[in-house]
Amino acid sequence: MAGLREMKKRRTRDQLVAAALTLIRAQGFDKTTAAQIAEAAELSPRTFFLHFATKEDVLLANAAERTAVGVDAIAARPPGATVDETLLDAVRRMIDHNDSTDVADGLAALRAELIATVPAVRARVAEHALTAQDELADALRAGYGDDLDPIEAAARVGAVVGAVNAAMLAALRLGRSPADQRDAMLRAAEFAIGSEGATSQAR
The missing domain is CATH 1.10.10.60 (Homeodomain-like)
Structure with missing residues (x-):
């Protein structure tokens, strides 16, 4: 039921x-x-x-679900995964979700346009982004405990989420294809985490 x-x-x-x-x-x-x-x-x-x-929340219809995908990925990380590996996997899964929802139906493109032209939309999207970052940082802290302090968790999540969002907006404004948008977001995530992100150890 x-x-x-x-x-x-x-x-x-x-x-x-x-x-x-x-x-x-x-x-x-x-x-x-x-x-x-x-x-x-x-x-x-x-x-x-x-x-x-x-009305602004319609533009974020899939946002909470997408954040939950990232939180779940962090919770289900494989044994021995580093903080950077876990965070990169969570972001990749969130990008996959974005592709299948917001990009597929044009919601991402419209949201990007309105962010640039409607202050109320820009404010609501920014508010959601901060909430999502807090949830992801909390999940990361829960997973790594004393190996990751709150400031480092917030900084790591903020860096990668901010980079991905900026890359997505830039790709949309340039009229790039969905495949190029995805590539831009993935490259941004990898750049934000760092070239050694996949092998760095949680402190």
Whole structure:
């Protein structure tokens, strides 16, 4: 039963996201309201707000799930994996998730455009990024305990997540293909972790 409920919730959310994308592309973000999105999706405004707290949150529909993918990857790291190996694997899995959701349906491209032009979107995306970084850093600390202090965990996660997000935005603004976007994000992650990241030992 829980599985069916989750599937229905996902379908409803996807309907709202699809409607939002169509409306925002047609009339702009500022002119698009939550009520219009709900109506276009053939749902009630109440249903919209059961899934999204604000209109800006539609652009981050898959963000919490993507962060959970990274947290789960850290928790399931293989025995003996270094901090850098674990973090790189988590980020790669999050990039895979981004490819199959936000990149595939055009949400990533629209979000990048709106980040540059709509302050409210930029603020909400930044707020989410900080929350995601905190969750990933907490997972890393939980996995490595006394071998990794809170400041180092936050710095490592912040460096790689910031680099990946910057590379993704740059690739989108340059009109690069999804394959090139993925390559840019992976290269950014590897660069942020460092050329010796795959072999460095957790301190």
